[in-house]
Amino acid sequence: MMKPVVYSQLEGKKLGFYGLLALLGSLILIGLGAAYYMEHQGHWVTGMNNQIVWGMPHIFAIFLILAASGVLNIASIGSVFKKPIYKPLGRLSGLLAITLLVGGLCVLVLDLGHPDRLIVAMTHYNFKSIFAWNVILYSGFMGIVGIYLWWMMERQMQKYYPIAGFVAFIWRLMLTTGTGSIFGFLVAREAYDTAILAPLFIAMSLALGLAVFLLVLIATYKWTERPLGEVILQRLNNLLGVFVGVVFYFVLAYHLTNLYITENHGIESFVLLNGGIFTITFWVGQILIGNILPLLNIYVFDFGKTTVGIVVSSLLIIFGGFAQLFVIIIGGQSYPLEMFPGMTVTESSFFDAAARHLYEPSLWEILLGLGGVAFAIFITILAMRLLQFLPKSLADVDVDPHAKKV
Amino acid sequence: MNEENLPNPNRRDFIKKASVIAGIAVAPGIVLHSVSQAKSPDEAVSNKIRWGLLIDTTKCAEDCNVCVQACNTEHGLTGHDRPATDPQWIRKIGLKDKMTGKTYSLPVMCQHCEHPPCADVCPTGASFKRADGIVLVDKHICIGCRYCMMACPYKARSFVHETLEDQKSYSPRGKGTVESCTLCTHQVDNGQQPACADACSNKAIIFGNLNDENSEIAQTLKTVSSAALRPNLELNPSVRYQGL
Ligand code: SF4
Numbered sequence: 001m002m003k004p005v006v007y008s009q010l011e012g013k014k015l016g017f018y019g020l021l022a023l024l025g026s027l028i029l030i031g032l033g034a035a036y037y038m039e040h041q042g043h044w045v046t047g048m049n050n051q052i053v054w055g056m057p058h059i060f061a062i063f064l065i066l067a068a069s070g071v072l073n074i075a076s077i078g079s080v081f082k083k084p085i086y087k088p089l090g091r092l093s094g095l096l097a098i099t100l101l102v103g104g105l106c107v108l109v110l111d112l113g114h115p116d117r118l119i120v121a122m123t124h125y126n127f128k129s130i131f132a133w134n135v136i137l138y139s140g141f142m143g144i145v146g147i148y149l150w151w152m153m154e155r156q157m158q159k160y161y162p163i164a165g166f167v168a169f170i171w172r173l174m175l176t177t178g179t180g181s182i183f184g185f186l187v188a189r190e191a192y193d194t195a196i197l198a199p200l201f202i203a204m205s206l207a208l209g210l211a212v213f214l215l216v217l218i219a220t221y222k223w224t225e226r227p228l229g230e231v232i233l234q235r236l237n238n239l240l241g242v243f244v245g246v247v248f249y250f251v252l253a254y255h256l257t258n259l260y261i262t263e264n265h266g267i268e269s270f271v272l273l274n275g276g277i278f279t280i281t282f283w284v285g286q287i288l289i290g291n292i293l294p295l296l297n298i299y300v301f302d303f304g305k306t307t308v309g310i311v312v313s314s315l316l317i318i319f320g321g322f323a324q325l326f327v328i329i330i331g332g333q334s335y336p337l338e339m340f341p342g343m344t345v346t347e348s349s350f351f352d353a354a355a356r357h358l359y360e361p362s363l364w365e366i367l368l369g370l371g372g373v374a375f376a377i378f379i380t381i382l383a384m385r386l387l388q389f390l391p392k393s394l395a396d397v398d399v400d401p402h403a404k405k406v
Numbered sequence: 407m408n409e410e411n412l413p414n415p416n417r418r419d420f421i422k423k424a425s426v427i428a429g430i431a432v433a434p435g436i437v438l439h440s441v442s443q444a445k446s447p448d449e450a451v452s453n454k455i456r457w458g459l460l461i462d463t464t465k466c467a468e469d470c471n472v473c474v475q476a477c478n479t480e481h482g483l484t485g486h487d488r489p490a491t492d493p494q495w496i497r498k499i500g501l502k503d504k505m506t507g508k509t510y511s512l513p514v515m516c517q518h519c520e521h522p523p524c525a526d527v528c529p530t531g532a533s534f535k536r537a538d539g540i541v542l543v544d545k546h547i548c549i550g551c552r553y554c555m556m557a558c559p560y561k562a563r564s565f566v567h568e569t570l571e572d573q574k575s576y577s578p579r580g581k582g583t584v585e586s587c588t589l590c591t592h593q594v595d596n597g598q599q600p601a602c603a604d605a606c607s608n609k610a611i612i613f614g615n616l617n618d619e620n621s622e623i624a625q626t627l628k629t630v631s632s633a634a635l636r637p638n639l640e641l642n643p644s645v646r647y648q649g650l
Contacts, residue, residue, distance in 0.1 A: 042581055044567035049490035053552040053565060113550015113565065113582030120547050124530040131529035131553050187639060188523060188559035337561055339514075339635055340501055346509070347500030349474075349489065350561065358490075 003398060005088045007153075007388035010224060010381070017381075024378040031371010034364040035110035043113065046365050050350070051357035052333045057111035059325045060369030063208065064104030064376060065138075065179055066201060066321075069172040070209020072097040072145065074236075075152075076172075079165030085235060085399055088391040089217070090165075094149040095380060095389050096213060097172075098142055103376025105138060107369055130181045137175045144168045153388065176202045183328065190267040191332030196257060200250040207243035208321045210236065211314035216380065218311055220390060228307075229396035237310050241298035244317060248291045251324075270335045271327060276356065278331035281323050290320010330359050456539040457589055458616040458644035459603065460623050460632060461512055465610035468511040471498055476605030477515075480590065481577045486568060493564035495587040496602055510650060513602065513611070516541055516562040516587035517635060517643030524554035524563065533584075539616075539644050540589045548583040555584060559636050562586050616644060 010017070038046055048055040074093035078086035109115050125132045148168045151161035180201030183192040214236055221228040255272065258264040269275075271282050294313045297304035304313055334357045339345075345353040384390060391398070477483065477496045485492035496515040502508070522541045524533040532548035535541045543554075555563045563586040570581055576592040579585055590600035594613075598604070603613040614623030632646040 039582070042568040043565065044486070044488060044491040049567070050493070050555070050564050051490065051561075053555040113552070113584070114548070117547070117549045120530055121549050124532075124547050126525075126528055126531040128526050129529045129531075129553075131527060131551065135529065182553075185527065186523075186557055188557055333556070337559065339560065340499075342504055343501040343510075344504055345499060346502050347511075348497055350494050350497040350499075351490070352497070352499055352514075352561070 005398070006392045007091065007390060008392050009388055010220075010385045010390070012385045016223065021378065021381060024374045024381070027374035028371050028378060031368050031374065032110075034367035034371065035115070038111075038364050038368070039115065045362065047360045047362045048365070049359075051354075052330060052359040054329055054333065055359060056361040056365035057107050057368050058329055059322060060372055061104045061108040061111070062179065062325055062329065063321060064100045064107065064372060066176065066205040067208045067212045068097050068100035068104060069141070069176045069179075070205030070207070071100060071213045072168060072172050073206055073209055074213055075148070076165060076169040079152075079162045080169045085232065088394060088399060089213075089232070090152055091149065091389045092217065092384075093213065094145050094152065094168075095383055096209075096216060097145050098149075099376045099380040099383065100212065101138060101141060102379065103372040106375055107372035110368060110372075111365075130178060130185050134175075134178045134182065137171070137178045141168075141171055141175050144171050173202065176205045183332070188337065189332055189335075190264055190338065191271075191328070191335055194254065194258065196250065196254045197328075200247070200254055203243070203246045203250045204321060204324065207240065207247050207317055210240050210243055211317040211321075214240065214310055214314045215318075216377075218307060220384070221394065224390070226390065227393045227395035227398075229394055229399060231396045231400045232394050233307065233310060234305065237298055237305065237313070240310075240313060240317070241295060244291055244294050244298070248295075251286075251291075266338065267332075267335050270356070271331060275331060275335070278327050278334060278356075281331075282327045285323025286320050286327060289316050290323055294320070333357060334359065451537045451595075453537040454617060455537075456616040456644060457594060458518065458539065458614065458623060458646065459589075459600075460612040460614075460626055460646050460648060462610045462612075462648045463510050463512045464649040465608045466511050466513065466606075467608060467610075468500065468509070470511075470608070472605050472607065473513050473602035473611065474498060476601040477587070480574070480601035481579075481588075482572055482574045484572070488567075491565075491567040493566060493585060495562075495564065495585070512647060512650070514560060514562070514635070515602070515645070516589075517560050517641075517645040518587075518589060520642035520644070521640070523557040523559065523639075523641065527553045527557040529553065536591075540591055540594070541586075542588055542591070543584055543586065545578055545580040545583050545585075548580070550582040550584065552584060558586075559639055559641065 046055060071093055074086055075090040075097075077083050078090045109118055114120075121135060125135075127133075144164065145168055148161060148164035151157040151164050177198045180198035184195060184197040186192040218228065220226075255268060258268050271278055273279060275282075294316045297309060297313045297316070301309070303309040336352065336354055336357060339352065347353060351357060474494075474496050481495065483493050483495065496513050499512055499514050501510040501512070503510075518535075518539055518541045520539065522533065522535055525535055525541065528534075529551060530547045530549055532544045533541070533554045534544065550565065552565055555565065563584050565584050566579060566581045568581065570579055573579055577588065593600055599613040603611040612623045612626060614621040616624055616627070618624055627646065630648050632648045633650055634641075634643050634646060
């Protein structure tokens with residue numbers, strides 16, 4: 001019989017705690033300032049333009065949204081797939097699912113041409129638009145995960161929480177499918193016109209969510225000096241390897257199916273061979289740093305099994321995720337529309353003749369994105385300070401009934 | 407120590423604290439002012455009409471830019487010498503056949519699709535098609551997400567990247583919203599033609615009602631061979647090209 005898990009708040013008495021909050025607070029303020037500046041000046045001060053209409057803010061936002069839905073997976077494994085060892089992690093997993101989503105949505109909203117019209121977006125729905133459906137999916141996700149957390153944390157409701165867990169699990173799959181479909185429905189653009197984007201996004205969400213989860217888990221347990229055992233760490237580390245493998249598989253499938261369709265050869269050679277920065281980012285950032293190195297680290301190198309090694313793998317995967325989103329979001333727009341098959345565009349004042357559309361991210365966009373990340377972490381810490389999210393101990397003896405006594 | 411007895415937060419406590427967190431979480435996003443009402447599209451517009459353009463590329467001169475200038479003047483589209491972000495509702499494109507080397511010159515603007523992808527993806531319904539086929543953006547409910555620009559197969563839309571000055575009262579625009587060719591609704595609704603068609607001295611742009619068999623545009627379309635751009639997308643645009 002396993003011991004019941006004991007949860008407690010963060011103590012928050014140390015100087016470092018307040019230092020961290022202050023640091024995050026300043027990043028949030030800087031991000032807000034950047035958003036205000038971009039809004040006030042108009043978007044011309046950003047790197048985005050009429051060719052590249054979505055830029056850095058969208059990379060950050062979609063990263064956070066993907067990570068949010070993926071991080072909930074840990075809780076799902078515990079409650080839906082009934083793996084007891086994951087159960088103590090359920091609360092943190094649900095919390096991060098909400099906070100990361102909130103961070104991502106803030107970035108998305110603050111980049112709008114009219115953030116002040118958020119209420120319009122909430123009251124005028126075009127039900128044909130996958131974007132409008134996403135608004136519903138995101139709000140629903142927060143509500144459901146909120147209930148899930150509440151039932152998980154309150155004793156009288158605990159018997160129901162697997163139901164909420166199941167609903168949340170289904171909902172998160174829909175949510176990521178919805179996020180992938182934002183791109184998947186764009187028939188106008190060669191890079192996106194494929195059904196495989198939705199499962200690819202689900203795979204990415206699993207890997208990115210777990211990488212973020214591991215970083216948060218390791219950092220909090222280190223800084224609060226709570227025991228974090230090998231059993232849990234190695235379990236999660238292995239899972240991380242599996243997820244990265246799945247992402248790799250879908251990336252292969254995406255490019256192979258595209259190569260099969262002659263029509264898409266243009267965009268394929270753009271990404272794989274002659275797309276300049278996008279080709280480099282694809283091979284070095286996404287494939288080498290984001291897939292191959294972490295896989296080697298997790299499965300081959302001994303270093304990968306140490307706590308520092310796991311942190312390194314997670315960071316590599318997160319970096320690779322950004323690279324991948326850069327290739328998908330910016331690269332997909334940079335590749336010019338094929339409006340006149342069989343013709344070369346010799347002249348245009350609107351960049352139709354460009355071999356690729358250029359994008360130089362501005363500092364403002366990056367600051368806004370970082371502000372969103374900081375905000376997500378900030379509210380995570382605050383929530384952990386206020387409520388009992390963290391098990392006091394995740395030492396092997398406390399989480400695994402079969403662990404050897406030391 | 408009996409760990410079973412450790413207090414679990416009770417419901418009220420949870421909800422109280424959770425709402426504090428939730429409050430902090432949503433506050434920055436909600437900067438609510440200027441709640442605009444949706445402007446319903448002009449009631450008088452009828453679906454017996456489908457406005458369109460026929461562009462004869464054989465008449466369009468390579469070095470001519472008159473239609474573009476007419477559009478800019480008509481709608482007050484002033485640039486800031488920043489071509490990447492300055493708005494363009496109509497542009498001239500030069501083409502060369504990869505096989506034969508034949509060259510073409512033609513203006514491209516919003517193609518006013520029968521099935522506009524911009525209107526399909528727009529989350530708020532700001533992008534819409536009038537009953538007479540003209541595709542427009544309602545500047546009051548556009549939130550500036552630019553999803554329509556991602557979706558447009560003709561790259562026909564511009565985002566207003568700067569503060570606007572000297573706007574034309576009949577062609578309202580808005581910083582932070584998306585805009586494109588309106589087919590000069592203000593002219594068309596008064597029985598006149600769009601500025602580009604008006605300005606072209608080579609008569610390369612014919613404007614008219616595609617649904618009226620007797621109109622010049624419908625008559626011409628019957629006799630000459632013409633094509634839509636990107637026909638494989640099956641969007642059935644109202645702008646057609648002759649001689650391409
Ligand atoms: S930018 Fe405006 S018109 Fe375009 S999709 Fe967004 S809300 Fe609709």
